[in-house]
Structure formats: structure tokens, C-alpha cells
Amino acid sequence: MNNPLNRRTFLTQLSAAAIATGLSSIPFISSSKSVNPQKKLGIALVGLGYYSTGILMPALEKTENVKLVGLVTGTPEKAKKYGEKYNIPKENIYNYQNFDEIAKNPSIDVIYIVLPNSMHKEFVIRAAKAGKQVICEKPMALNAAECREMIGACQKAGVSLSIGYRLHYEPYTQRIMQMAKEKPYGDIFMVHASAGWRMGRPTEQWKAKSKLGGGAIMDMGPYPLQAARYSTGMEPIAVTAQMFNSDPKVFDGVDETTTFQLEFPGNIFANCSTTFAANVNFLTINAQKGDYGLNPFSGYNGIHGFLPNGEKFDFPEMNQQAAQMDEMCLAILEKRPCKTPGEEGLRDMIIIDAIRESVRKGGIRIVL
Numbered sequence: 001m002n003n004p005l006n007r008r009t010f011l012t013q014l015s016a017a018a019i020a021t022g023l024s025s026i027p028f029i030s031s032s033k034s035v036n037p038q039k040k041l042g043i044a045l046v047g048l049g050y051y052s053t054g055i056l057m058p059a060l061e062k063t064e065n066v067k068l069v070g071l072v073t074g075t076p077e078k079a080k081k082y083g084e085k086y087n088i089p090k091e092n093i094y095n096y097q098n099f100d101e102i103a104k105n106p107s108i109d110v111i112y113i114v115l116p117n118s119m120h121k122e123f124v125i126r127a128a129k130a131g132k133q134v135i136c137e138k139p140m141a142l143n144a145a146e147c148r149e150m151i152g153a154c155q156k157a158g159v160s161l162s163i164g165y166r167l168h169y170e171p172y173t174q175r176i177m178q179m180a181k182e183k184p185y186g187d188i189f190m191v192h193a194s195a196g197w198r199m200g201r202p203t204e205q206w207k208a209k210s211k212l213g214g215g216a217i218m219d220m221g222p223y224p225l226q227a228a229r230y231s232t233g234m235e236p237i238a239v240t241a242q243m244f245n246s247d248p249k250v251f252d253g254v255d256e257t258t259t260f261q262l263e264f265p266g267n268i269f270a271n272c273s274t275t276f277a278a279n280v281n282f283l284t285i286n287a288q289k290g291d292y293g294l295n296p297f298s299g300y301n302g303i304h305g306f307l308p309n310g311e312k313f314d315f316p317e318m319n320q321q322a323a324q325m326d327e328m329c330l331a332i333l334e335k336r337p338c339k340t341p342g343e344e345g346l347r348d349m350i351i352i353d354a355i356r357e358s359v360r361k362g363g364i365r366i367v368l
């Protein structure tokens with residue numbers, strides 16, 4: 001089998017690398033272009049919706065360490081359309097029923113789960129059992145308990161698990177992370193972050209249904225939550241939250257809008273929100289010498305940075321998803337942890353669980 005990954009040694013080497021570097025001290029800025037991989041890994045996308053077909057497939061035309069070689073879909077028309085468009089061999093196209101046979105396919109090294117959130121756990125575990133390296137979209141799962149099961153399944157199978165936090169792989173976010181460490185404008189006092197979009201026809205969208213893992217906190221909520229964590233470089237110690245739903249028949253058992261407040265050590269606070277009711281996207285960090293941040297902060301492109309005294313900063317446009325998949329696959333090839341492993345998804349889900357608990361208990365403060 002022409003596979004650079006020996007599953008038996010992967011886990012041992014991954015653990016050794018994690019111990020040697022410490023997951024939290026992995027450098028923020030890295031370049032996937034500095035290494036010439038032995039071969040491009042083969043990736044299969046599971047779920048051919050908007051993000052897979054509109055964003056990841058075009059990004060995979062730009063990647064250096066990975067190429068699209070497989071598809072998993074429940075819709076035969078999509079199998080035909082995208083199979084033809086990207087020259088995918090018929091034997092590399094699976095549906096949700098025969099998916100487990102992918103274990104016998106040596107040309108597929110990595111499986112990327114891009115399904116509704118309620119399906120992430122099942123397919124991550126099935127991919128791990130098939131012996132494949134796994135990437136899973138955000139939010140990692142429905143709750144922290146599911147995340148722990150997924151991490152356990154990947155550890156047991158000796159495969160890696162990476163979460164699709166694309167912003168960790170783009171320069172604006174990396175600059176904000178660096179500022180959290182270097183504090184060029186003095187101590188950080190407060191973070192304000194909001195990400196939302198105005199949802200058209202919510203009755204037709206799984207993102208508005210609780211059964212499929214919908215809700216604003218699940219969809220865009222991870223962005224302000226992540227921003228609060230990486231802008232301060234700290235983990236929150238307590239959370240308070242409020243949820244709003246203008247029409248429970250339309251937003252079926254989910255939050256249309258969530259606001260939450262995070263407390264960090266040293267009296268640092270984050271005021272965050274996410275919504276399906278408005279197009280909103282900004283990150284502002286209040287520091288001793290003024291405000292800096294990104295506006296917008298979580299777009300696929302078009303991000304802009306600002307500094308105290310009105311200065312601006314910008315980087316050349318790049319493809320976030322290509323950088324993300326290249327760096328994740330380089331980490332796999334080099335048998336080291338990537339920047340956004342399953343544990344990073346778990347940290348967010350622990351906080352999202354606490355956000356829900358706060359709301360359930362009438363908006364009380366939950367200590368993390």
C-alpha cells in the first residue's frame with residue numbers, strides 16, 4: 001500500500017510530538033510551502049452541500065499537500081455532477097450506507113466531514129474506524145460528551161482528528177493571536193465580538209432545526225467564542241448567557257440570537273453575540289493604549305485590521321481553506337499535531353454547554 005502513514009506508529013509519534021511541543025505552544029504562524037511532501041494526500045469530502053462544493057472543492061484545486069480523490073454523498077445526481085467535474089474515479093464515490101467500505105480504499109488518506117452538525121459524531125467515528133485521518137467541520141459536535149467520544153475513537157484507531165477552524169490558518173487572526181502574547185498596546189481589558197447573518201427562508205434550513213444541530217450558537221457562535229479565547233490568549237473561567245427566538249415555529253427549538261459574556265482571569269471580559277437575524281461581523285479589543293481588531297473578522301476574505309490611532313493593517317488575499325487543509329495535511333505527513341485538533345473543538349463545546357446551562361437556569365453565571 002503506497003501510504004506514507006503507518007497507523008501503528010502515528011499515535012505514538014503524535015503523542016510524543018504533543019508532549020515535546022505542548023499543544024498550546026504550537027507556533028501560530030507556519031508555512032506549508034516550506035516542505036515538499038513525499039506525496040499529496042488523497043482526501044474525500046463527506047456531504048456535498050454549500051461549504052463542500054462551493055468553498056472546499058475550489059480550495060482543493062489550490063492545495064499543495066492534498067488533492068480531492070473521493071466523494072461521499074446521499075444524492076446520486078451530486079455524485080455524478082461532482083464526480084465528472086473533478087475526475088473522481090467511480091470506485092472512490094460512496095454513499096452514507098456503504099461508507100465503511102472506504103477502509104479498503106488505499107487512495108483515500110483523509111476524510112473531511114462536512115455534514116449537518118448532528119451527523120458529525122457518527123461520521124467521525126466511522127471514518128476513524130475505517131483507519132482514515134479525520135477532519136471535521138465546526139462546531140465539532142452537539143455537546144462536549146460527543147466531542148470526548150470522537151476524540152476517544154480517533155485515539156483508539158490511531159488516527160488524527162482536526163477541526164475546520166480555518167481562521168487559525170490565515171494571517172489576520174494569527175496577528176491578533178500574536179498581539180495577545182506580545183501586548184503591543186498594553187494590557188487587554190475587554191473583547192467585543194459578534195458574528196451573524198440574516199437567514200432567508202429559515203423553515204427550509206437545517207441550521208434552524210434543533211434535531212440537526214442547528215441554532216445561531218452552533219452555526220456562527222464558535223467565531224465570537226474562538227475570538228474571545230484567541231484575542232486574550234486565555235481560557236474563560238465563567239460564562240453568563242441569554243438566548244432569543246422571535247418565532248419558535250420558524251426557529252424550531254433553536255436560538256435565533258445568543259448573547260454571552262465570558263470572564264477571564266485578571267478581570268478581563270468578553271461580550272459576544274451571534275444571530276440569524278442580522279448580518280454582523282466584528283472583533284474589537286480594548287487595550288490600555290486603545291482599541292484594535294478586525295472588521296469583518298471571520299469572512300472567507302475581505303478582512304481588515306485596525307489599530308489604535310486609526311492606523312489600518314492588511315495582508316494579501318489568500319485562500320483560507322487551502323491553507324487550512326495544506327497545513328493539516330502537512331501535520332499528518334509530518335506525524336505531528338495540527339494547530340486545531342479535536343481538543344480545540346472540545347474546549348469550545350464545553351463553553352457552549354455552559355452557555356446553554358446558563359440560559360436554562362435563567363441567565364445565571366456558570367463557573368467553568
Ligand code: NAD
Binds near residue numbers: 052074165206
Ligand atoms: P449544507 O446544508 O449546504 O450541506 C449539508 C450537506 O449534508 C448537504 O449536501 C446535504 O445533502 C447533506 N445531508 C445529509 N443528510 C442530511 C440531513 N439529514 N439533513 C440535511 N442535510 C443532509 O450545509 P453547509 O453550510 O455546507 O454546512 C455543513 C457543515 O459545514 C456544518 O457543520 C457547518 O457548520 C460547516 N460549515 C463551516 C463553514 C466554515 O467556514 N468553516 C462554513 C459553512 C459551513
